[in-house]
Amino acid sequence: MNVQIFIPCFIDQLYPEVGFNMVKVLEKAGCSVQYNGNQTCCGQPAFNSGFWGEAKEVCTKFLKDFEGADYVVAPSASCVGFVRNYYQKLFDNSSLHNQVRSLGERTFELSEFLVKVLNIDDFGARLDGKATYHDSCAGLRECRIKEEPRRLLDKVKGLELVEMNDVETCCGFGGTFSVKFEPISIGMADQKVANAVATDASYLISTDMSCLMHLDGYIKHNGTNLKVMHLADVLASGW
Incomplete structure (x- = not known):
């Protein structure tokens, strides 16, 4: 199974070992893990601060970075929740509506992806x-x-x-x-x-x-x- 990983800003800058360990777990589960080095932020900080225009620019880039059919997995329920629940508000009645819906359906937090999608709960840890x-x-x-x-x-x-x-x-x-x-x-x-x-x-x-x-x-x-x-x-x- 092909998996794209999204690494949130604060994990990239402060806790990179969390990202490496997520890859380690996903690979043990048999996934082919891919990382798009062009990825940046999901747009949540700007959105939550009221800068919806600026957030939409970042979110549009996020949509482009993760277009396709692969699952997107992140070690952050906060980022995943934002993509699932708020991208639709930003792109309501836009030409990107279907792409937004597809991304929301393909994006998972690590634990729910392991349990709900892969149906694996024991990694020998x-x-x-x-x-x-x-x-x-x-x-x-x-x-x-x-x-x-x-x-x-x-x-x-x-x-x-x-x-x-x-x-x-x-x-x-x-x-x-x-x-x-x-x-x-x-x-x-x-x-x-x-x-x-x-x-x-x-x-x-x-x-x-x-x-x-x-x-x-x-x-x-x-x-x-x-x-x-x-x-x-x-x-x-x-x-």
Whole structure:
């Protein structure tokens, strides 16, 4: 199966190992992975900041970069949710309508692609310790991802998954929200980290590195003994 991968801006610049581990997992699943080096941003930052005209230019480039019939897989439910749910708003009644619809149907977050499309949930991964999982807002509400990452984590040898309280509550990142409303954002991170720590977990795992980046900043600032890990990093561990 041919798969095009989309690497979000912040993963490309700050967490490239997440992208490499996603490729590692996809190749173990038997996929032929391709990367278009011309790709840039999905357009979400500009769109969320109200610059819809500028966002449409970026999104048009994204459509061109990923035209075709291949699946598009990304290690970010936030980007996938934006492509699926908001491209149609930008390109409503345009000549690109059918292309937008096709792209939305072909674009998947990593965990749902592995479980729903490939029907694979065991990669022989191993990570010893106790972990808790954070449902990102985009994953849960825009991509409707809930069981897929948990099913994958359940097959990781040596890993005990414990649910935290208020697991579906936002972590406080929200892109520019964390900049515009910093005190509220920090308070939400405090609540999320406190709930994670209460599980006595060593690892905090999610499908979205944007959430984990925000929480990791709070964790390190407060000296909390908790390590954040993207799902791709977990699935690529131990083999």
